[in-house]
Amino acid sequence: MTEAFKFMINEHHSHLSGLSIPVFSLRTKDSSGIGQFSDLKCLADFAHRTKMRVIQLLPINDTTTFMDWRDSYPYRAISVFALHPIYFNLHEFLNDLTTQERGALKKEEQRLNALKQIDYERVLALKWKYITLIYHAKKETIQAQSDYQEFIKKNENWLNAYACFCVLRDQNQSADFMQWSEHQIYSDLVYKTLLKNPMQKEQIELHFFVQYVLHVQLTDAVAYCHQLGIAIKGDIAIGIAHDSADAWTNPSLFHLDRQTGAPPDLFAINGQNWGFPTYNWTKMAENGYQWWKQRMVAMSQYFDAYRLDHILGFFRIWEIPKGSVRGLLGQFSKALALDAKEIEQRYGIPFRQWGIERFTQPFIKDWVLDQIFGRDYRDTIIQNYLTYVGHGNYVLKPEYETQKKVEAAHLDEWLTDGLFQLIENVIFLVDHENGHLYHPRINLQSTISYQEFGADYKAQLDRLYVDYFYGRNYDFWKNQAYEKLPIIKNSTAMLACGEDLGMVPENVPDVMYHLEILRLIIERMPNDDHFVNPLQYVPYLSVLTTSSHDTSNLRAWWEENRENTQRYYNDVMGWYGQAPNVATGEIIREIITRHLNTDAMLVILPLQDWLGMDEHLRASNPQEEQINVPTHPFHYWRYRLHIELEDLLQEEEYCDFLAELIGQSNRDQSLILD
Template identity: 45%
Template sequence: MTSKTAQVATTKKTIAPKKGQPVSVPEVVTKKKNTAAKKKVKTPPAAKKSAVKAVTGVKHITFQLRFHTSFGQDLLILGDHPLLGNGQPEQAVPMQYFNEEYWVLTVPFETADCTGPVTYHYLLRNADGSIQHDWGNDKSFDPKSLKVTELHIIDTWNYAGYFENAFYTEPFTKVLLRSNAIHVKTKKVTSVSHILSVKTPLLQKGQTVCVLGSGNTFGYWDSSDPLLMSKDDGSDFYRIELNLSKENFPIAYKYGVYDTIAQRLVRYEDGNNRILHEASVKDKLMMVNDGFAVLPNNVWKGAGVAIPVFSIRTEHGLGVGEFTDLKKMVDWAVKAGLKMIQLLPVNDTTATHSWTDSYPYAAISAFALHPLYLNLDALVKDDVKLQKQINVEKAKLNALPEIDYEAVIGFKTKLIQKIYTAKGQDTLSSAGFQEYFEQNKHWLQSYAAFCYLRDQYGTVDFNQWPAYRHFNQQEIDFLTARESAAHTEIALHYYVQYQLHVQLKEATAYAHDHGIIVKGDIAIGVYRHGADAWQHPELYHMDAQAGAPPDDFAVAGQNWGFPTYNWQQMQADGFAWWKQRFEQMGYYFDAFRIDHILGFFRIWSIPMDAVEGILGRFVPAIPVHINEFQQRGISFDHHRFTKPFINDNILWELFGYDNELVKKEFLDYDGFGHYTLKPSFATQRKVETHFHTLEQDEQHEKVKKGLYNLISNVILFPAAENDHEHFHFRIGIENTSSYRYLDTHVQGLLKDLYVDYFYRRQDEFWKQEALQKLPALKRVTNMLICGEDLGMVPDCVPDVMKQLGLLSLEIQRMPKDPKKDFFHPNDAPYLSVVTPSTHDMSTIRGWWEEDRERIQQFYNHELGQWGEAPAYCEAWINQAIVLQHLYSPAMWAVFQLQDLLGMNAALRREDPNQERINIPANPKHYWRYRMHLSMEELMKEVSFTNELKGYIEASGRS
């Protein structure tokens, strides 16, 4: 693939600038220029009117793409026109190899067949059949607007990984860079032979692109009066029309940056001169798309604050943050110099009507918003009675240091019902609601019916419903019809979702008006007993559980309980569900974080009979064949490798003096010094069920955990039931006593095969898995995408994310290089987000108190401090870590609000352990963190806010 700097062709006739200097013009050209100085023409004169044969429209179009291919690769073109494949990738039109630099395609064309502009892009087909897309949706032409019979388009491939592409996503074009755009008037020509187009995203306010070059039209490189280019609203390209019919070819030219206020050339683009080789011919137009101007493209940097909506505290809140409170967060972010507010998922999680619903990653709908975030005040402005009820509850709930989830959602549910009874029909009859309903009916109707049935039958588990357990669209149409007895109760959920939609849209629009973008979060999983799984069960593997392998934060792994995705089925319909999900995110957010993006490469899949994540394996994965053991000199013992290894020593290690009790109740002796689990306790789920009926005390918990460990004390899992030839390794075999009791030689041989299984054989396989999904999904949205690429990261992940221009997540205490103890923010790639902590971790201050030895190492080597590390994270230490991140080369530095407040000894919370949002190792964690300051109080802390703004500006993130 061509590099950006190789986009311009050079020949011996190229006029190249000296390093660090403007273009110098050869003496002979200078003399010619001087003799013509008095009649120099910057824009070609209008062509004289003459009687010519009437042009009937474009008859032929030639596409010429600059691209150097390797053996086995070929190029195709795809556009929204029947001659260009009609938008169907399988009908893309092959191009012809012209030479090492170009591929071409000429197609006959009938302008009359065109109703408007034609949009197209290129595809690269590799030798293995995989497809890469030329990025963007901005290549187009309008045949009806052209007065020629021949159109020749010279294009440049747009690699998705180019930094510049990030700046053409919505957060930049609609918010962050919007004010920089200016309108430049350019001189028009009546006879156009060439159109030049180029992109560059990071011009300052008052700047535009200009073009200079050899020849009379280009002014013989006169930098005092270059040709200015203009950019139309909605277009990414700077463009200029030229009449080069009287010029001598080839012509050398170069783009530059022009300051329209100071009226001077700021600089030339880097790299070699560009060359126009082909002269003008009558009734032929040359359109040249030069891709990106070669200018610095990694100089924009921004800072953001991460805060869950539920954590925002205001003086007039109802014990929890609401969508309307985002406006106050925006006001503070503006004063602090921040550019982004990053949120956790805001989807409805109402499964049990209890505090367990506080987990924001277990949404019962991937589309519906959570009623928790609805501001009631906005709905009862003219109802004094309801206002009083709300104010009484506010006084109690808003005084709490943490969220009382059940009290808040219980009160809101009752009040929403009263408001709906009084005003619901007016809202449901409005034009705004009708438009919203039609746009969202594909999920809203089924979600509302699901919520109604959940409450009618008293359970979210649709498998237990006496009726409607299997989704049937006709039955749901009948249930939700206006004539249905259930319609009023079902429409309550329409009403709530519409009001949430309006409030969140208003909040994000307010953010945009103040130059702030809002970043959302897409959870990797869906709730097992949610509306998505009910409506589309074919899209999920309901016989598996998604989770994560063991790490430093969860030594037994994580079991999220979500079903895994049936990617084959999703791919069959073009990932329609995912595309709808991305579209829904686009209603409210400018950017989003893909939770656990590694799941698009492979997911950690756990059997339904397991409780802990440690019994999972990656799916898909290439298994180990039984012959591989024999080839490596390993005598294969099926029972020894695939069954729990239990002897007296292991039982003593796990249970101590309780081992006799365990032998008696849970194990069978095999007569050879080993034990097996009784069938009634052979799985973790069976053990969990047994202990659930017993008293929840310390001894029972110890025995239960010990039995879990026995069950997971294996080395291999059969690839499938009754498959005796293919196996997957249990992760972390070296930590099992089963492995420890093997012969040392066998241990070494097994470990080699284990390393090959996890770190070598799967890499290309997982890469291709991701490339079947992620490019197709990225093409349906123009939001900025960040992937949460943490955990056990395959080697192929960075390359795929770089190819697609996805921002990575870099965390100081979680280095991706296993040879490093910490990641330094200064080593971050540009297309990344750096942060010192996330919602799944302790804050900077909390982390400082967790591991004394590790912190001492960090203090000396990462902070460069001598001596013993302080026992507590003093404000200056917190500040130093924040500054490290602000000065990182990463595009974004994002901080939890707690970490920003941690820089100020007077403002921060006394106990850092109260600032933690989630503990991943605890599946029953109660998500209830609230700011200890209200937004109104924070706004009054002018000194702190100005100090933070100063740091941000000094680091170049403003």
């Protein structure tokens, strides 16, 4: 294990710069169609050459659920401990392949490396084909090594279950362990039973072998980074896959009948549904959050710092019913819900008098259908999808009563969207744990149901809405965070950073400050009424960046909204005249320079934005450099650098320019090995 870097948190030390990029996006001359752990060495050479001190990655855990391109999503881990086999460097074992095998590998690599983007399915198939060959050639030698045996012993608490999960997933051609007739719940007996079958035992040992080699390759790459004074910042995803080894092993720690996501924002007006089960925090607390502690300790083998994905989830999580596709029917969990008496007496709403169903069930009348579908389609909708229940009201037929059921019907897009709107046309949501408590629906003022209320009742609903979302729960959520976050943070010496974007309660920054967890700040994504986040007020305990994997890069953002660009050009940059239609290298340099000259402890920018300063080195199409589109639940994560890292290192003039730019900002500082 390599020694970790220690980040000194004080205002007279540790003003550092760095770059962010997913491992899968790296491109080197040894690539097999995708980046791999060993490529971090070449990336560290570039960082060191340009006086950067931190490399930030996306999650690197195994995500093999569907066994197709959907598994390219790095935030849906099937194990928070296992590394992804796709990052296995085959070239370290070329001598263990036959001449014919090496030739075939080279030809396939040439085809995959010629692609602009990653072909996830072909790459993964290639990796497993040659991993299997390497395993059979090397297993006896490696299995006899004391380091290998120590690794297996040290990690048996998760490795045994993970290997069994992979074997049974492949055998059943499904990761849904509830469909595994004999093995729906993991126990040591499952592991012992599979070992008795020679073929299954061989497969288990294959997964042991792969995890060991990945561990060695990543540890070696991290050690190289440390030798150059480069720290590694990892990413700790907020969720796990529903069909995962973690849920299979510890189902009581998760609410498997619920989903997590995020409430609507400017980038996703219908909210986000990530599909992860939510955490059963009450159960986790019973043993002092051991699962989280073990997870953090495991990742501290590789990371010096980490980005805690969606830190708001430790205050409260956006919990969505199992039958939902979109995120609008979510509710905060945990939260102080309202009972009927409070709704009636404090806010003057005739909740029970009018019938609770009026507020909690989809509000469907003829005029509602006309507004969503148009009068010409009303009769068709009623006949095929609704049941009349009297007094001008309809309910959805059982086969269309949830969004998942509508989605499964494979209807036309306009019809699916309309039925989704009907299902979401409610004012209150029943609490997921107590059927006598209620939460106001997010953006309830935008529902058609809300339109039917008179001005007085609308005003009362508005008052309830503001109280609930902007004050009622703030102290409660703060206490929830103070219960969990110190335990998780103090389980390792890694520098803790939080992703606190989105609908942020006003006390979140204060909690993060007192716990010394760095905030994430993106200039163009203010948390208040400012046009942008004023960089002169960026706090020291923060990670400042220009873009994230969920946003466009600077060059693409510049072209998204002409009015905003012009305002930014004149009012923020202070440049006169008409803004250019395209962000020149000079514009990107000015933006990055302002970021570097702030008080933020870490300024970590996407490599795409660093390259954007050079009009000869940067990619021709900035839109192709966006890593993820968060509004797409199954986005294909396949972005890859357009230049090999070895060639980037040869760009002496550009590297000198970067080193000078960073040096002038006083961010050329060293880190301390702990």
